Amino acid sequence: MSQVPGTQRARLAAAGAQSATAEVMLGRRSIGDVLRGRLFHALLLLAIALAVIGLGMLILDALVEGQSRLGPELFTEGSAVSPADSGFKPAIYGTVIVIGGVVLMTVPLGVGAALYLEEYANRERWWNRVIELNIQNLAAVPSIVYGILGLAFFVRGPLDLGFVAFAGSLTLTLLVLPTVIIAAREAIRAVPPSIREGALALGATQWQTVRRQVLPASIAGIVTGVILAISRAIGETAPLLLVGAATLVTREPTDPFTDSYTVLPVQIFQYFSRAQEDYRILAAAGIIVMLIVLLLMNSFAIWLRNRYEQRW
Amino acid sequence: MIAASRLSGGSSRISLEAASPRYGEKAIVWVLAMCGVLSVLTTTAIVISLIGPSLNFFRQIPVLDFLFGTFWSPAIQPASFGVLPIVVGTLNVTLWGLLFAIPIGLGAAVYLSEYARPGVRKTIKPILEVLEGVPTVAFGFFAFAFITPLLQDVWPGFLGSGPNIFNAGAAGLAVGLLIVPTIASISQDAMMAVPGGLREGAFALGASKMRVATRVIFPAALSGIVAAIVLAFSRAIGETMVVLMAAGATPNMTLSPTEPIQTMTAYIAVTATGDIGTGTIEYDTIFAVGLLLFVITLVMNMISIRFVRKYREVYE
Amino acid sequence: MDETVTDPERTIGGEAERSGRPGIDVSSTAHAAHEAHQESVGKRDTIFELRDVNVYYGDHRAVADVSADMFKNNITALIGPSGCGKSTLLRCLNRMNDLIPSARVEGRINYHDVDLYGPRVDEVEVRKRIGMVFQKPNPFPKSIFDNIAFGPRVLGMKGIEERVERALRGAALWDEVKDRLDMNAYGMSGGQQQRLCIARCIAVEPDVILMDEPCSALDPISTGKIEDLMLELKRDYSIVIVTHNMQQAARVSDMTAFLIVELDAEEKHRTGRVIEYDDTEKIFTNPSDSRTEDYVTGKVG
Numbered sequence: 001m002s003q004v005p006g007t008q009r010a011r012l013a014a015a016g017a018q019s020a021t022a023e024v025m026l027g028r029r030s031i032g033d034v035l036r037g038r039l040f041h042a043l044l045l046l047a048i049a050l051a052v053i054g055l056g057m058l059i060l061d062a063l064v065e066g067q068s069r070l071g072p073e074l075f076t077e078g079s080a081v082s083p084a085d086s087g088f089k090p091a092i093y094g095t096v097i098v099i100g101g102v103v104l105m106t107v108p109l110g111v112g113a114a115l116y117l118e119e120y121a122n123r124e125r126w127w128n129r130v131i132e133l134n135i136q137n138l139a140a141v142p143s144i145v146y147g148i149l150g151l152a153f154f155v156r157g158p159l160d161l162g163f164v165a166f167a168g169s170l171t172l173t174l175l176v177l178p179t180v181i182i183a184a185r186e187a188i189r190a191v192p193p194s195i196r197e198g199a200l201a202l203g204a205t206q207w208q209t210v211r212r213q214v215l216p217a218s219i220a221g222i223v224t225g226v227i228l229a230i231s232r233a234i235g236e237t238a239p240l241l242l243v244g245a246a247t248l249v250t251r252e253p254t255d256p257f258t259d260s261y262t263v264l265p266v267q268i269f270q271y272f273s274r275a276q277e278d279y280r281i282l283a284a285a286g287i288i289v290m291l292i293v294l295l296l297m298n299s300f301a302i303w304l305r306n307r308y309e310q311r312w
Numbered sequence: 313m314i315a316a317s318r319l320s321g322g323s324s325r326i327s328l329e330a331a332s333p334r335y336g337e338k339a340i341v342w343v344l345a346m347c348g349v350l351s352v353l354t355t356t357a358i359v360i361s362l363i364g365p366s367l368n369f370f371r372q373i374p375v376l377d378f379l380f381g382t383f384w385s386p387a388i389q390p391a392s393f394g395v396l397p398i399v400v401g402t403l404n405v406t407l408w409g410l411l412f413a414i415p416i417g418l419g420a421a422v423y424l425s426e427y428a429r430p431g432v433r434k435t436i437k438p439i440l441e442v443l444e445g446v447p448t449v450a451f452g453f454f455a456f457a458f459i460t461p462l463l464q465d466v467w468p469g470f471l472g473s474g475p476n477i478f479n480a481g482a483a484g485l486a487v488g489l490l491i492v493p494t495i496a497s498i499s500q501d502a503m504m505a506v507p508g509g510l511r512e513g514a515f516a517l518g519a520s521k522m523r524v525a526t527r528v529i530f531p532a533a534l535s536g537i538v539a540a541i542v543l544a545f546s547r548a549i550g551e552t553m554v555v556l557m558a559a560g561a562t563p564n565m566t567l568s569p570t571e572p573i574q575t576m577t578a579y580i581a582v583t584a585t586g587d588i589g590t591g592t593i594e595y596d597t598i599f600a601v602g603l604l605l606f607v608i609t610l611v612m613n614m615i616s617i618r619f620v621r622k623y624r625e626v627y628e
Numbered sequence: 629m630d631e632t633v634t635d636p637e638r639t640i641g642g643e644a645e646r647s648g649r650p651g652i653d654v655s656s657t658a659h660a661a662h663e664a665h666q667e668s669v670g671k672r673d674t675i676f677e678l679r680d681v682n683v684y685y686g687d688h689r690a691v692a693d694v695s696a697d698m699f700k701n702n703i704t705a706l707i708g709p710s711g712c713g714k715s716t717l718l719r720c721l722n723r724m725n726d727l728i729p730s731a732r733v734e735g736r737i738n739y740h741d742v743d744l745y746g747p748r749v750d751e752v753e754v755r756k757r758i759g760m761v762f763q764k765p766n767p768f769p770k771s772i773f774d775n776i777a778f779g780p781r782v783l784g785m786k787g788i789e790e791r792v793e794r795a796l797r798g799a800a801l802w803d804e805v806k807d808r809l810d811m812n813a814y815g816m817s818g819g820q821q822q823r824l825c826i827a828r829c830i831a832v833e834p835d836v837i838l839m840d841e842p843c844s845a846l847d848p849i850s851t852g853k854i855e856d857l858m859l860e861l862k863r864d865y866s867i868v869i870v871t872h873n874m875q876q877a878a879r880v881s882d883m884t885a886f887l888i889v890e891l892d893a894e895e896k897h898r899t900g901r902v903i904e905y906d907d908t909e910k911i912f913t914n915p916s917d918s919r920t921e922d923y924v925t926g927k928v929g
Contacts, residue, residue, distance in 0.1 A: 033520065040522040044427060047419025048436060051496070054489040055443045058450060061458040112347030120341050121348070122729060134351040140543070140613040141606065142550025144577050145358060148602045151584065152361035174354050181351075194766035198825070201724060202779040202832055203756030207337050212782065217769055228445075235447025238552035238577065242584045265449045265553075272453060272557060280457070287450045298445055302438070310769055326740050328757075330750035 059291065066284025074285055078250055079267070083278035088286055091267035093252040094165060094245065095234060098263055101169025101256060102176065102233050107226060109173070110180030114222075117181075118188045119210050139178035146175045147242030155243055163244025165256035168263070171243045172236060176229040183225025187218040192312055220308035227301035231294050237265040264290055362606060365599035372593055378600065384563040384574075386583075386597045395601065397563035401480070401573035405555055406548040408484025408569055409491060413544060416488075417495025418537065424496070425503035426511075426525045444493035452557030455486035460558065467570075474570065478560030481569025486554045491544040498543065502536020503529050539619035546612040550605065552577040576605050673700035674740075675836060675866045676721060681735035683716050685728065690716045692901045694735075696885060703858060703867045705877035705908065708887035708923070713900025714870040715763075715840050717887075720744075721868060722758040722838055723751040756783060759834035763841040765821035767813035767828075772796075772805050775813050775824055779832035791831050798864075799827035800857050819850025826857065830865070837861065839869040843876065855880050874924055877908065884911040886920045 077087030113135075121128040150171030154161055161167045191214050199209040245266040253259035262270075264286060272283040370378070373393045381394015420440070424433050459482040460475060467474035475481055506529050514524045530537070552575075560572025561582055574582075580598050588595045676698040683691040691713035698704045706714040716725065723744065725731040737744040744754060768775050776792045785791060792809070796802040801823045805811070813824055822842060829837055839858075843851040858867060858880050871877050877884050885905040889898050904911060904920045915921045 037520050037522045040525075041427065044419045044423035047416045048423055050416050051420055051443065051489070051492050052436075052439055054492075055439065055446070057458065058446065058454045058489070061454055062450060065457060109347050109350060112344045113350065116341075116344035116348045120344060124729065128348075131348045131351055134355045136617060137610060137613055138351060138354060140546055140609055140616075141358065142552070142577060142609055144550065144552050144580055145362075145602055145606050147584070148580070148599065149354075149358050149361050152364075153357055156590070157361075177354075178351070192766075194762065194764065195768060197724065197727070197762065198766040198768065198828075199778070200727070201722065201755055201760040201762075202782070202828065203752055203759075204779070204782045205334065205337055205752050207340050208782045212778065213768055231445060235445075235449070237447070237449050238581055241581055265447055268449050269452075269553065269557070272449075272456075283453060284457070287447075287453055290447055291450065294445055294447070295442070298442070326742060326757075328739070328742055328744070328746070328749040328753050330753060 062284050062287045062291065065281055066286070066288045069281050069285035070288060074289060078252070079248060079270075083271075083276055083282050086271070086279070086282055088264060088267055088289070090249045090252045091262050091264045091286075093254070094249070094261040095263045097165045097253060097256050097261065098168045098172065098240075099230060099234055101166060102172045103226070103230060105169065105173040106177055106180050106229065110177055110226070110229075111184050111222060113177075113181045114184035114188055115210060115215070118185055119206065119214065135178050135181055138174075139182065143175055143236055144238040144242065146171055147239030149174065150239060150243040161257070163260055164258060165253055165261040168240050168243050168245060168261065169256065171239050172233045175236065175239060176233045179229040179232065180226055183229065184218075184222045187221025187225060188214060190221060190310075190312070191217045217310050220305060220310065224301045224305040227297055227304070231297045231301075234294065234297075235265055235290065237263075237269055240266055241269075358606065362599050362603040365596040366603045369593060369596035369600040373600075379604075382565055384579075386594045387588075391593075393597065395576075395604065397565040398574050398576050398579050398601070399604075400565045400567065401555075401559070401563065402549055402575040402577070404480045404567045404569070404573050405484045405487055405551075405559060405575060406545060407567065408481055409486075409488035409548045410541070410545060412485055412488030413491045413495055414541060417492045417540070417544070418499055420492070420496040421499035421503060421537075422525050422530070425500050426521065426529060440493045440496055443489070444497075446490075448490070448551065448553040449557070451486045451490050452483075452554040455482040455554055455558035459485055472570070476560070476570060476572050478558065478562075478572035479570050480559050480566075480573045483555045483557075483559035484569060486558065487548050487551050490551065490554065491547050494544045494547060495540045498540035499533065499537045502533035502540070505536070506532040535619045535622040539616045542612055542616040542619065546609045546616070549612075550577060550609055551575075552581050556581055576601050580605075672702075674698070675700050676868075677736070677738040677741075679736040679738075681717070681720070681733065681737060683713065683720060683725070684730075684732040684734070686730040688897050689899045691720075692890070692899050694902050696902065696905045698866070698868060699883070700866050701862055701864075702882040703862055703869060703880050705881035705884045706868070706870045706887060707872070707874055707877045707884060708900070709889055710872065711898045711900070712887040712889045713898075714887055716900070718838050718840055718868060718870045719760075721836070722760055723754050724760060726751055756832060757834055758836040758838060759829040759832065760838045760840065761822070761825050761829055761842050764845050765818060765825050767816070767821050767824050769814060770812070771810045772813050772816075772824060773809040776828050776831045779828060783832055785832070795827040795831035798830050798861070799823045800853065800860070801827055817850070819846050819853060822846060822850065822854060823857065826854070826861075830861070834865065836866045836868065839867065841870055841872060844872065851876070874912075874926075878912045878924075881908045884908045886911060886915075886917075886923060888919060888923075 073085075074087045075092060076089055077085055078090045080086045113131075117128070117132065121131070123129070150167060153159060154167040154170045155163060159167070159170075195213055195217065196209055199213045200206075204212070240263055244260070245262045249260055249262045251259075253261035268283045268286040268290070271279045271286065274280075378393055378395050380396060381392065382396045383392040383394045384397040385392045420436075424436060428436065460477060460479060463479070463482055464474045510528055510532065511524055514528050519527075555573075555575045555578045559575065559578065561574050561578065562572045563579070564571055564573045566573065580601055583594070584598050674697050676696075678694050678696045678698075681691065681694040682689060694717060706717060708714055719725045720733050720737060721739075721744070725733065733745055739754075739758070743749070768778060770778075773792055776795050777788050780788055780791045793802060793806075796805065801820065804820065805816075813821065816824060822845075826837075826842075843854055846854070855876060858869070861867060869877075869881065883905065884907075886903050887900045888903050890901055891898060904915060904917045906916070910916075911920060912924050915924065921927075
């Protein structure tokens with residue numbers, strides 16, 4: 001039974017008792033009370049309904065607006081003068097390249113940081129607390145600030161990469177890293193200490209224990225967290241705007257270090273911003289594609305978690 | 313097997329020293345630690361990237377003029393650098409968003425925590441998770457293409473002329489929908505963390521579900537709920553695409569939902585992607601506004617962490 | 629099958645009678661007398677020598693002033709009421725207390741005449757020689773084979789398959805699982821899991837096995853099997869066991885240490901202290917201290 005401080009517990013218990021007594025003292029609950037209870041319940045259901053309806057309307061609206069443009073041209077055409085000839089091909093290439101870079105960098109850095117904080121860091125030491133605090137704060141920084149960081153350090157500044165996909169990857173990596181670290185830490189923390197003790201008691205070193213027992217046991221949770229973080233990265237637009245996911249990309253990017261690039265959500269935004277109505281329809285079609293991809297990814301992540309999660 | 317010590321006259325000494333220096337182990341700890349230190353480096357980099365040009369900016373524009381001036385027009389002459397219009401624009405969207413999201417999010421949380429059967433909970437939770445995963449461009453599109461026309465259609469005449477094609481209200485509602493999952497999930501966790509004994513005690517005395525939810529659970533989970541709202545507020549402030557697509561690009565110091573406004577985030581996005589020479593004062597406004605945004609969200613986050621710590625302490 | 633396993637008369641105190649070994653007092657003069665006596669009759673191999681051992685968690689003293697010798701191929705039992713520091717003391721013997729940052733050991737613990745807490749001592753080496761079986765069985769979420777093989781693999785031993793079989797035989801588990809080595813260990817019953825943990829422990833060929841209430845989470849039949857196993861294992865290993873089950877200590881151990889809990893003045897901190905440490909038979913039939921007598925006869929505890 002969890003501990004509630006005595007004063008608060010007493011106060012809450014008294015509140016519960018008071019309200020209960022108010023009802024009981026009336027002999028039986030009055031019609032007014034019953035109606036109020038029903039109304040409350042209905043309001044709660046309404047709240048949920050509004051959220052669900054909101055989501056439904058969003059998806060429906062995108063479907064209605066964009067379904068006329070759903071077709072293979074979305075994937076074969078690039079940005080052209082007329083909406084009918086335009087598609088998302090370069091944007092899709094760009095997303096794959098940028099996100100590929102993010103995965104390659106985020107996984108080792110994120111899992112590494114999580115392992116350090118959970119398995120090695122002594123919480124008493126101030127520098128470890130500073131690291132943890134930083135991660136918590138970074139998770140709440142607006143994404144556009146990461147764009148500013150990317151602009152100042154990766155595109156210009158010390159790395160001076162210019163407006164290329166790699167700069168985008170670096171920026172997004174820093175953006176999603178806190179999420180990956182937090183998710184990985186939870187997965188690692190779920191491994192009970194008895195497993196570690198059992199391994200250490202046999203004469204295994206700390207790293208042997210981590211590598212051969214802790215990591216394999218938490219891998220399902222880590223992968224799920226990574227997939228969810230990546231799907232968030234796929235939808236990120238604002239920071240990439242600043243880091244140069246360009247407006248007009250005619251050829252598909254192939255080299256992450258030199259080619260100009262764009263990504264799917266940025267391309268959608270660009271099409272949306274154009275004057276012609278037909279471009280807006282194209283944007284809606286792009287949204288449908290993105291929603292489907294994200295839905296598939298998230299479902300996969302959840303299936304993965306249910307199938308491989310270690311139950312202790 | 314250890315050689316047995318001889319029975320009398322001394323024993324052969326075994327060694328308990330490490331068989332090998334195990335440099336690999338030490339190296340690994342350092343590598344992992346560096347991954348952790350990266351977070352500190354990132355924060356430092358953010359601060360550096362913001363501070364440099366900001367200092368440049370504040371050398372030319374007094375801080376108080378910036379913070380409390382009411383006319384924001386860095387690009388168009390006569391240039392004015394009072395940031396309040398875009399701050400108010402941000403608050404405008406955020407307030408309407410919270411007005412929508414708080415009742416819905418808390419209502420959903422109370423329902424899921426106190427009323428819903430486990431089966432219902434299992435179906436609704438993924439729906440909220442899907443909502444959380446929808447990219448912001450989709451919300452922006454929704455705001456512009458659906459909510460604005462809807463608002464224009466249903467706007468009652470007595471409230472004056474209806475919403476502009478770019479307006480704060482549609483963006484606000486979309487942002488509200490976006491932050492509902494944040495409020496709902498954190499509040500729900502806080503409510504479910506309230507010890508069952510408190511609920512059962514009240515029920516045993518004859519209290520109704522509504523009374524238990526409102527008089528016992530809600531106050532008990534209050535710190536967590538406040539943390540949720542503060543976090544959602546922070547997220548709403550930092551939102552860019554929805555406002556870019558639906559709220560417009562005109563700095564406008566109003567809290568009216570019908571007018572176009574510009575938020576801090578939208579200003580940064582528009583200016584940074586425009587044709588502005590680096591080193592000009594206009595370019596530096598990106599960083600000054602960015603710094604303001606960063607500081608605000610940092611403070612909000614620290615507040616939220618304190619509240620989360622408070623409710624976690626109580627129940628763990 | 630060794631007679632001593634089934635004949636309680638010969639197990640408890642029998643060897644003590646044969647060697648004429650007296651019990652050990654806490655006071656130093658008695659201790660000196662004991663040492664002298666040891667020299668004269670031929671010393672049994674000493675595994676552990678504890679001298680004035682105090683264990684602290686931060687400022688709080690958990691175990692006070694323990695001095696005792698533990699012997700090779702013996703089963704030494706630590707008994708006493710809960711909170712008396714038995715497990716804390718046990719975990720000092722393989723440096724598992726190092727895992728708790730605030731833990732501190734004062735005094736001297738010698739293992740085969742080497743200071744266990746010496747400056748150059750590597751706790752990993754210590755644990756290769758001094759293994760541990762825990763109260764709640766903690767098999768790894770892997771197959772039976774991989775559970776046993778883990779130790780030898782990380783220690784770089786060769787001939788994994790033979791070692792696995794040998795370990796499982798040594799833990800009296802081979803016949804039950806030899807056809808199911810690929811099965812996940814979590815599918816086993818509690819008693820089997822604990823024997824698996826014992827097999828895992830002996831697979832790395834330790835010198836000493838520490839057991840922290842190994843049967844408290846098990847049913848009586850499994851408990852009986854493990855007690856039989858302990859008596860078998862005694863031939864090749866030295867065993868120190870913590871148990872809250874007095875009868876178990878009486879059944880299997882050669883020497884028994886009885887600890888009590890002392891509360892400090894404000895009744896906030898509990899400190900454990902060894903009251904009596906002697907041949908098991910003496911502890912249970914003719915204890916020197918009245919507190920020991922009260923505990924083993926069930927009057928308190």
